[in-house]
Amino acid sequence: MSKTVLVTGGAGFIGSCLVRQLVQLDGLTVVNLDKLTYAGNLDSLAELEADSRHVFVEGDICDGELVARLLGEYRPGAILNLAAESHVDRSIDGPAEFVATNVVGTFTLLEAARNYWSDLPKEEGAAFRFLHVSTDEVYGSLGKTGKFTETTPYYPNSPYSASKASSDHFVRAYFHTYGLPTLTTNCSNNYGPRQFPEKLIPVMILNALEGKPLPIYGDGQNVRDWLFVEDHCRAIRRVLEAGRTGEVYNIGGNCERTNLQIVKVICDAMDRLRPDLPHRPCEELITFVKDRPGHDRRYAIDASKMNVELGWSPQETFETGLEKTIQWYLDNQAWLDRIATGGYRRERLGLRELQ
Ligand code: NAD
Numbered sequence: 001m002s003k004t005v006l007v008t009g010g011a012g013f014i015g016s017c018l019v020r021q022l023v024q025l026d027g028l029t030v031v032n033l034d035k036l037t038y039a040g041n042l043d044s045l046a047e048l049e050a051d052s053r054h055v056f057v058e059g060d061i062c063d064g065e066l067v068a069r070l071l072g073e074y075r076p077g078a079i080l081n082l083a084a085e086s087h088v089d090r091s092i093d094g095p096a097e098f099v100a101t102n103v104v105g106t107f108t109l110l111e112a113a114r115n116y117w118s119d120l121p122k123e124e125g126a127a128f129r130f131l132h133v134s135t136d137e138v139y140g141s142l143g144k145t146g147k148f149t150e151t152t153p154y155y156p157n158s159p160y161s162a163s164k165a166s167s168d169h170f171v172r173a174y175f176h177t178y179g180l181p182t183l184t185t186n187c188s189n190n191y192g193p194r195q196f197p198e199k200l201i202p203v204m205i206l207n208a209l210e211g212k213p214l215p216i217y218g219d220g221q222n223v224r225d226w227l228f229v230e231d232h233c234r235a236i237r238r239v240l241e242a243g244r245t246g247e248v249y250n251i252g253g254n255c256e257r258t259n260l261q262i263v264k265v266i267c268d269a270m271d272r273l274r275p276d277l278p279h280r281p282c283e284e285l286i287t288f289v290k291d292r293p294g295h296d297r298r299y300a301i302d303a304s305k306m307n308v309e310l311g312w313s314p315q316e317t318f319e320t321g322l323e324k325t326i327q328w329y330l331d332n333q334a335w336l337d338r339i340a341t342g343g344y345r346r347e348r349l350g351l352r353e354l355q
Pocket of ligand 1: 039084085
């Protein structure tokens with residue numbers, strides 16, 4: 001395979017972790033195309049600043065000309081699509097952006113990939129991969145038992161999951177119609193360092209630090225399967241390396257927790273790691289708030305295909321992963337401050353004006 005890959009959304013939470021692994025562990029050159037929305041943060045890639053194997057391009061996956069130009073210039077052996085609008089609550093307030101990036105953006109990438117791939121010499125074309133990163137939310141909600149497998153029918157319930165489901169269908173269609181060598185991964189909830197503080201775990205850590213209420217939707221009994229972000233990125237790399245084209249791979253942590261359980265574990269850790277905080281015990285900050293509309297009750301992933309076929313399993317347990325995550329947020333106040341003040345965006349805009 002070419003030693004260069006194109007990653008989209010590489011300044012986001014999962015994308016930045018993946019870019020670090022691809023460069024530092026696999027020695028690949030990564031062309032990182034990211035629009036730098038509110039969720040894109042170049043601070044998360046600071047350690048690659050002086051590394052010539054990381055080429056950052058600010059741009060939109062909906063810009064077909066730009067994507068075609070990058071493919072022609074850098075000749076990547078794979079495209080890994082992580083660019084997305086990713087927050088369910090934001091999709092309820094403003095779904096249009098989700099359709100633009102997740103549906104039209106993925107379609108635009110597929111079209112550019114198809115043109116590029118069809119012109120590649122035979123051997124390079126056979127080795128090329130289009131890997132699309134998606135979510136378990138496309139499968140809808142489970143009852144008390146059962147798990148999502150790769151053949152579970154799609155029942156998306158939020159504008160976010162509907163847009164991701166649509167993108168998955170386009171990827172599938174490009175394999176079946178045009179033979180584009182695609183791979184799709186559907187993963188459960190990720191957690192870890194550098195997650196934008198709008199998702200459950202970082203919100204709880206930050207609010208606990210500041211003595212603010214810890215808001216939990218409904219009765220707190222919604223169940224999610226949790227996976228440490230580095231394990232997700234290891235799985236993506238494994239699928240890229242050995243996955244069969246046209247296939248879907250479910251990725252999960254085999255770690256079901258209710259939202260209330262998650263928050264209680266965070267509270268215990270905060271009481272232990274930050275005994276100096278005035279708001280103790282932290283659990284007293286828990287507040288139940290009106291449920292999210294269309295809130296899926298339970299997700300659980302059967303990741304046995306990843307395990308049996310590709311030999312992948314998570315390296316981190318929930319306990320060790322969560323401890324690492326909390327410690328990272330405690331140790332990286334500067335990263336958080338620059339989000340709180342908007343500094344991570346303002347400086348970037350300043351740079352753009354100078355160009
Ligand atoms: P994120 O919101 O942290 O990052 C998304 C990145 O995409 C940002 O850097 C943003 O600037 C960029 N982006 C948005 N629109 C763009 C566009 N039009 N063009 C180029 N770049 C654009 O998201 P994440 O949590 O890192 O998720 C990455 C992918 O993984 C998404 O496709 C998401 O659906 C999927 N996923 C996420 C989870 C999770 O728990 N976070 C679980 C399973 C799957």
